[in-house]
Amino acid sequence: MNPLPLPSCCDEPVEHWPLPRPLTGTRLVSARFDPERLAPDDFARCAIPPLGGAAKRQAEHLAGRLCARQALLGLAGIPDVPAVGADRAPQWPAGTVGSITHSDGWAAALVGHASLWRGLGLDAETLLQPARSERLARQILTPGEQERSAVLPLDQRAWLVTLVFSLKESLFKALYPLVRQRFYFQDAELLEWSADGQARLRLLTPLAADWPTGAELEGQFAQLEERLLTLVGIGH
Template sequence: MIERLLPAEVSCVETFTDPPGVELFPEEEAVIARAVDKRRREFTTGRWCARQALARLGVAPTPLVTGERGAPRWPAGTVGTITHCAGYRAAAVAHAEKVASLGVDAEPHAPLPDGVLDAVSLPAERAHLAELSATRTEHHWDRILFCCKESVYKTWFPVTREWLGFEDARIEIAPDGTFTAQLRKEGVDQAGHPLTSFTGGWLVDRDLIVTAIALPAR
């Protein structure tokens, strides 16, 4: 599914199960030494997806340890993103000379728990969701919005190394499977250019929501 949302220069791998017998590097084992089984499976399969995707770019296997704010540390010259939810794990990677940052998120296609939407959205976004829901009742637009915001943060942080709150990006979702994020916080990319907006894609398939952003390199 994920490859439908990203350009050809991005290498993507996804799985709907946890492959048996996957081995981690010792540095990665140290990260999850005390993790519960669910977290261990998410972490392990996510790293498996990432290494498969990196191999397609010609990058040799290497430890992918956790860095600042939990983001994976990618091999020099590459960018990437990992996501997981129940029944789905995926990774997307690219050469940094072609893509500046990647943000992918996956969520179950189900309504957000009570009270969450108000905490993660702006009033204008809630009005926008009401308009979408009036004509397209088959989708859980609140969860799609949340998924879009997660992919925005995953794209923003590796470039700026700064926190981005839910209120710092206004999302507009188009029924055609695209979305835009107008950034309400000042930031610049690694070349010093202002970051004002991101564009991405979304899809619903197999009872899952997947959103993705590929920020082109300048």
């Protein structure tokens, strides 16, 4: 039985690890949600500060924060909800780091001990359809990534564009709290990925003294039905 109140729009959060390589000192919690089930008192019922906007935006925010609270409770025994910072990034409790993601009715949060992890980035993306992936490819892929993907069949190329998009989102979420500098799709590239869910990325622009051009980071990914889940963890 979940000890924390649940909103009408969200199923009970579940702690699990769907990715190929567990990370020590972390918790990952996910939940399905339905914006059409959002009730006027859902935020108040869960003691989570309300967010304005359309029902979809409210439901995904609520579900993400609910997962974060459940993950923090499991990790550190503190049922806190990360506030929204001035830069719109989650503000994690002292001693913890984390990341929140949501995609088409599914939300997840990953939290870890700050003594073990400098940054964590989690991202979920619904697989792009081939026509849309072709329209977005030049925005998401570097010239080198475009060249390597050009030899693939259209459906495999769409899958790879989705993977690159999601890994770069995870990279941003992991690095931004450390460098406090925005960077974009063309500022990093996917060097390699393997069928067992391992990936390696490289920065193409300097972000800070600790993160020069050429710095490499490890990532991982898993396909969950029609969704890709990616993670970049930066340890101490």
